Amino acid sequence: MVHKAAGETANSNDLQATILGLIGNDLREMEVVFHRELRSNHPYVADVLTHLNTYRGKRLRPMLLLLTAQAVGEVDAAHHVLAAVVEMIHTATLVHDDVLDDATTRRHVATVNSRWNNETSVLLGDYLFTHAFHLASSLESTLACRLIGRATNLVCEGELAQIHERGNSGLTEEQYFNIIEGKTAELCAVSCYLGAHFAGGSEATVLAMDRYGRNLGIAFQIADDLLDVCGTEQETGKTLGSDLEKQKLTLPLIRLLAEATPAAAGKIRELLAHPSAESKAELNRLLKAGDALEYARQRAFEYVEAARAALACLADSPARQVLELLTEFVVVRST
Amino acid sequence: MVHKAAGETANSNDLQATILGLIGNDLREMEVVFHRELRSNHPYVADVLTHLNTYRGKRLRPMLLLLTAQAVGEVDAAHHVLAAVVEMIHTATLVHDDVLDDATTRRHVATVNSRWNNETSVLLGDYLFTHAFHLASSLESTLACRLIGRATNLVCEGELAQIHERGNSGLTEEQYFNIIEGKTAELCAVSCYLGAHFAGGSEATVLAMDRYGRNLGIAFQIADDLLDVCGTEQETGKTLGSDLEKQKLTLPLIRLLAEATPAAAGKIRELLAHPSAESKAELNRLLKAGDALEYARQRAFEYVEAARAALACLADSPARQVLELLTEFVVVRST
Structure with a gap:
């Protein structure tokens, strides 16, 4: 089922086909449970929920949970x-993030806040x-x-x-790593923890899977942040540059x-303090001229390595191989 | 301990003293649990949480839960x-309501959205x-x-x-009653349900307590809506008139x-469609001139009666007497 050994560059379509081969039925079961829980007799609520389906994502967290379960x-x-x-x-969290970021597009369709209003997004x-x-x-x-309560608290x-x-x-x-560990990595970590625990994994295995998910989540967020500063909206299907707009470093x-001379750093701070199309373009140029993008990619790869290392306690299996390939994939998408 | 028999008009201070006599220790225990759960090492989060204490409310739902438990x-x-x-x-829900309503004051202090920003309120x-x-x-x-999951869904x-x-x-x-049953009465109902259930109440008793909480909650919300159209900000300590502002009927x-002639109704709809200080004042005048306020009060009293009737299955006790007095109190505050 797994067409590529770890180490080769993962092809996104091949990987997806492999994943569907392994856990396609489980993902379908998950969708049934998901939609059964979110049924509403109220026409307005039902409408908004239907719209959510149009920006159905990669289902990364369910995949992690199900693959971890199968590997264990x-x-x-x-x-x-x-x-x-x-x-x-x-x-x-996505629905609320879109309110906080004033985002108008996610996965190529209108966000709930732009199609309806902020109130609807907050309540949804x-x-x-x-x-x-x-x-x-x-x-x-x-x-x-x-x-799950503890993870969402974080x-x-x-x-x-x-x-x-x-x-x-x-x-x-x-500080940056503390923030992304909370906002992104916790939910990936708990997904893998739950997958392993409910498949009867030993404590050591369960904790290793938590570590896998946590490191993968951090790598994933670094890649996402890279896309926000240097991706295109066409590629990603969402509003970009919002980190700069919102002055999120x-x-x-x-x-x-960190690498700039004091004078250059002063200039960069000026650009950050006054977000505009021009300042974004100039920051983009500076990012591309130095080692900043490459450095961020390198850090992401370190987390990918740590995620891989956590898989060492698992016996070889198609699910384990996919977990390994996934680590590559989350970072590759940003390069 | 209970100074007033049901039927007499409850004095808010007497009632509070009686409640503290009955469940003061339990309320203190509840506060300990509440604050232990909401501790944060992050200075900003700790700051925002501290601010929440300044608009600490009546603790109506904990009171209902604890009194019901004691009565059962x-x-x-x-x-x-x-x-x-x-x-x-x-x-x-209050913190999110204040974002939705653009409210600046609650319980005489600045709301989280006005002191910090909407993003902080959404995340808090x-x-x-x-x-x-x-x-x-x-x-x-x-x-x-x-x-609790089911109640908060509703x-x-x-x-x-x-x-x-x-x-x-x-x-x-x-439609109005459906909305307020969800947004307000559910949480009161589940509070009473849980209080009774975890005190070992029979199924019939637990369901009667749910009914008590539900009817009380509806009466409470009608009273709150009355205050929004005809109370003063000084009395209530919060931004008023926001229902009219937001065109919430x-x-x-x-x-x-419903009681207006077609011509008068047209005029009222005009006023509702164009919220301003003048239109609010004019609507206020019309409300006071007709039977609308009295009618709403009357409906609230019907729910109060239903709440009281639900208490019939309980043996007499100081806690039961307070539950009875509380029904009166929620409506009296709006007259």
Whole structure:
């Protein structure tokens, strides 16, 4: 089933076909659970929920959960529920992020805030959060609720920290990594943890899978931040440059500032403080002229390596090979 | 301990003293749990959380939960946790409501959105939701998570329906009652349900307590809507008139429109469609001239009666007497 050995460059279509071969049925089960939980008799609510489907994403977190489960043991009905829960939490944060970022497009379609209004987005996000916990509580034990609760606490704290640091051109790498560990990596980590735990993994295996998801999540976020400063909207299907617009410092800019002469750093801070099409273009030029983009890519690769290393405790299997290929894929998309 | 028999007009200070006499220790335990769950090492998050304390409310939902528990059986540690959970959910909805309403003041202090910004409010609300579920999952069974999940699903759906009906001057009484049952009464109902269930109440008793909370919640919301159209900001400590501003039709206006001649109704719709200080003053005059305010009060009293009737299955006790007095209090505050 797996056409490429780890180490070769993953082709996105091949990888997707391989994943569908391994967990296609489980992903379909997950979709059934997802949509069953989000049914509404209220026509307006039903309308907004239908719109959500049009910006259905990659389902990365459900994939991580299901692949981890398969690599560790066997996928069962609890995994389908949990996969739907983590996707619902992720969707809730996306809907709220789009309000915070004033984003108009996601995955090539209008965001909820631009098609309806901010109020609808705020309430829809809440609705998704509460349904996610409601769904998690349909399992036998409180463990999933507790772990997902803890992870989402950290997601929100990471996002709050990010809001606070907006406009802080002195943000350090350490602060940046703390923020992205909360806002992105926690949910990937808990997805892998739950996948492994509910497949009967030993404590050591479960913790290794948590580590895999966490490192992968960090690499993924660095790649996402790279795309925001140097991708195209056509490629990504979403509003870009919003980090600069909102004066959110990400790794490439932190590096650019760290490597600049005091005079150049002063100029960069000036550009950051006055976001405009011109200042964005100039920052883009500076990023491309120095080592900032390459440095950020390099850091992402380090996290990819750490994610791979965490897989060492697993016996070889098609699912494990895909988890390995996935690490490559999350970073490749930004280069 | 209870100084006034049901039927006499409740004095708010006496009632509060009586409540503190009965469940003061439990309310303090609830506060300990509440603040333990909401501790943050991040200075910004800690700051925003501290500000929340300054608009600490009446703690109506924890009171309902604890009084119901005491009236049915015995209050224990699970009740303290659950009381903190329902208050956290309620606080989350208030923080998000203030964003939706662009409110600047709540309980005489600046709202989070006006002191910081909308982004912080959205994320703080999320943070409170996820912590509430995290806290609920610290109990032994998933029952509380499930019931609270279901109730908050309905709260969000009620609020989404309300957004959708904004500007609809044809809103019927039935639609209005559906909306407020979701957005307000569900959480009161589940508070009473949980209080009774975790005190070992029989199924019939637990359902009667749900009914008590639901009817009380509806009466409470009608009273709140009355205050918004005819209270003063000094009395209530919050931004008023926002329902008119946001073109949210509430019971007094629905009645005013229903009783008006076609010509007068046309004039009222005109005023509603163009919110301003003048149109608000004119609507206020019309509300006071007709039976609209009295009608809304009357409907609130009907729900108060239904709430009282639901208490019939309980043996007499100081807690039961307070539950009875509370029904009066929620409506009296609007007259």
